[in-house]
Amino acid sequence: MGAIPTQRETASHASDAPARQDADGARGGARTHATLPGSAVTPGAARALVRAACAKWAEEERPGTEHLTERLADDAVLVTSELVTNAVVYAGTDVEVECRLEEATGALVVEVRDQHPSRAPRGSEPEVPYETPEHGRGLRLVTALAESWGVTYRRGAKTVWARLSAESDTAGDEIAAYAGREALERGLGVAEILAPEPRRAERDREWLGRGALSFLAEASDLLAGQLDENLVAALAGQLIVPRLADWCAVWTEDEAMGRWDADGVSGPGVGPRLARVWHCSENRIEELRAALEKDPPRPTDGLRSGPVPYPWPGGALDLREAHGTALAYRLIAGGRPLGTLVIGRSGLPRFPDEVTGLVEDLSRRVALAIGTARQYARQATISQVLQRGLLPVAVAEIPGVRSALVYEPCDKGGPSGDFYDVFPAGDGRWCFAVGDVQGKGPEAAVLIGLARPWLRLLAREGYRVADVLDRLNQLLLDDTTEAADAAARALASGRPPGPGDGPQTRFLSLLYGELVPVGDGVRCTLASAGHPLPLLLGADGTVRAAARPQTLLGVIEDETYTSETFELGPGDTLLCVTDGVTERRSGSRQFDDADGLATALAGCAGLSAELIAERIKRLVHEFGGRPPEDDLALLVLQAE
Incomplete structure (x- = not known):
């Protein structure tokens, strides 16, 4: 054997x-x-x-x-x-x-x-x-x-x-x-x-009578979960061939540049793109694709989705498939043309009505899935642009300090609630910040877009650490007060409140600090506003909290914040994290229970800033059985 x-x-x-x-x-x-x-x-x-x-x-x-x-x-x-x-x-x-x-x-x-x-x-x-x-x-x-x-x-x-x-x-x-x-x-x-039989209309009707509804239901479930239009086109071909047709093709069009005019002529810019071609015999696909690319469908009936005849590509098929019938279906969603679906079957003068009706129903589902995928892609692109604009391109290099950063947003397609920044503030000062805003997505982007530029502006204007937090706190509260006043005026006038009329309470937890190289070390001044406390790892392996807890920003008006000042000697390391690290869950336990983060940091004695960041990240990931469900950010600053 x-x-x-x-x-x-x-x-x-x-x-x-x-x-x-x-x-x-x-x-x-x-x-x-x-x-x-x-x-x-x-x-x-x-x-x-x-x-x-x-x-x-x-x-x-x-x-x-x-x-x-x-x-x-x-x-x-x-x-x-x-x-x-x-x-x-x-x-x-x-x-x-x-x-x-x-x-x-x-x-x-x-x-x-x-x-x-x-x-x-x-x-x-x-x-x-x-x-x-x-x-x-x-x-x-x-x-x-x-x-x-x-x-x-x-x-x-x-x-x-x-x-x-x-x-x-x-x-x-x-x-x-x-x-x-x-x-x-x-x-x-x-x-x-395995080429299809030329006479099977009666058997098609028998199958369609038994399984058409379940076929559409399963197709809808399969298409609804896809957020990539190329994958939607591929699934459409797999659903149709060989059940309903011998071959099919899916063209997609750019909604702005690839439209057809009333005479069936392609508009300016990029025309229809042949996204997928399927044939019941795999060795026919490339020849069929080449033939179809030369003659894309040219519908002339506006936004009608029903089938229209399509020229039979006999030259791309063998003698047994020299004659057949093909139909084109416009893919329309939300009143916008998104592409065309073409099906073909050899040896038949026409498709049975039961097949054409079923494919028309399926084409509507394909169009909706493509529309949803495009909407998701647009939103993801906007979110990525926002994300790139809200975070620094690179972490500034600080004389006498080695730095390492780990940043992992939970939602890869949109702005996270965590942010960071390291920047020069002038007069030999460098500032750093690690924050976590209320919410995610566009709401988080608005608050980060408000807080981060103000941090830089106030620092470069010469404001010290505690003063920066005082003014940022007032800025958040003023914005909330203005929104509440707008909502009150809307109610007094008798009109429904608009999107921006209601109070929009915005919270921000922030760890903010300033570094100044002095002598053989670095003087550090920092403050924590409702944020996980930073930990200081000494060169001798001891670990202690480097700040005291204070109130979140945007909660209490006229709150006065204070800061702590200490020196980082050679080999001393400051670890700053968001709650994605401290509150990482494994069942009912959290990573920082019983000073878990301090214990993990103590085990990093003697390591460089980069290795400390990597080890803490690895320990956080390994703590839970599943991937983290919250944004994760940590910044390591180590005096050389």
Whole structure:
């Protein structure tokens, strides 16, 4: 029994003997096999298993690999993919996949074993007869393989298997019989055999009558969770092909630059972009894409979303697909054209009305998903621009001081509530600040955009640490008072309060300090307003709080703030953090419970500023089982 290339090695069990006898008949002989356990089975994983197994067996020159051609391996990959897709994706069952190489004949045997054969497939009805087929290309292949070879039943398991050999270029007589002798004579492989049947309208109606509503519901759930328009376009193709069409394409348009005028002529700027192309046969996609890019859809009926005829790209397809029908659907959301969806099916003079109606419903959902994704992208871009404008480009270098910064906003798409700054204030002074504002997003951006410039302005005007906090506190309260007065005037006039009329209480916790190089050290003056207290790590390894607690900014009018002054000697380190560090949770515990932050800092004695910052960050991340749920910022200042 050979080793399995990418998964696990299994031994022959007595319970497996009937299945092997059924699949291999009297051929017998040694076999090399690879198995994918049920918990890991996806179509992609199954394809990877077969490809890796064939490559490994050929590399090791196992007996039988002299018959293992590249085409045979490709056919085995495709058969495996379709079997698993039907079981896992369409039927919703859990399966185990096995691929075996017969050393005597070089044939590949693929088995898909259902461990729960009595469990009803997802969405099935008990009264549906066994003969009722699902009309996807994969299920037709499964039916052909099952009829040509067999289905093995054992206690607690049901196996569908296929044996592919190099005896013919069509990967076995069982597939050739399914495709017809014409396919054999033309030398077609499995990918070509899977081309759609020309007459299937009646079966489409049968399927649509049973599953259209559930299909739309599942499609809506799938599309609603996507915030990338390219991914939405890709999902649209996967939903449509091969269930509803042989191929489809999605064009997207820029809402301002790529619109069409009343005569169907592209407006100025960038026109429609062919985002995705899907075909039931993967080797047709590139040719189809090239043909479609030459002739993008040109709708002439304004904002109508219904289907209109689209020229059949026969030159990009083979002889069996030289004739067919294609339809274009405008993707419209919120009265704005976002693109076009085109579907095509060969061998039909027209699409059944049931299909066109279902695709029209699906196209509306695709358009809404694209619109939502674009709105999210715009908001994310605005937030990123705000974030870049609210924080310094770089931390200023302070003579005689090494600094290190860690800044991790929880919401990657918008401004966080934490901010920091390190800047020169003139007269040999450098100032630093670490703050946390009330709220997140635009509300946080407004307050940071108010506080940070004022900090710099007051510091450069010569105000000392405590005076800066006094004036910033008054600034926040004045803004709140003005908003409250505006709301009162609105109520007195009898009109509803507007967006800016109500009181907007704004809180700000802030650690603010000033550094002045003196002699062999650095003089530090700082104050904490409702902020986690800074910790001072001495060169001897002792840790103490470097400030006393005071009230949040923006809470009490006429509050008087005080500051602390001390010297940082060579090797002394000042650690400033936000509550994303101290209040990091693990169950009911917080990181700073029982002086956890001071204990962590004490263990950093002798380390550089950069290593201290990295260690504290790592300890904070490791403290909880999940990623941090709050913004995280810490600043390390170390006297050299």
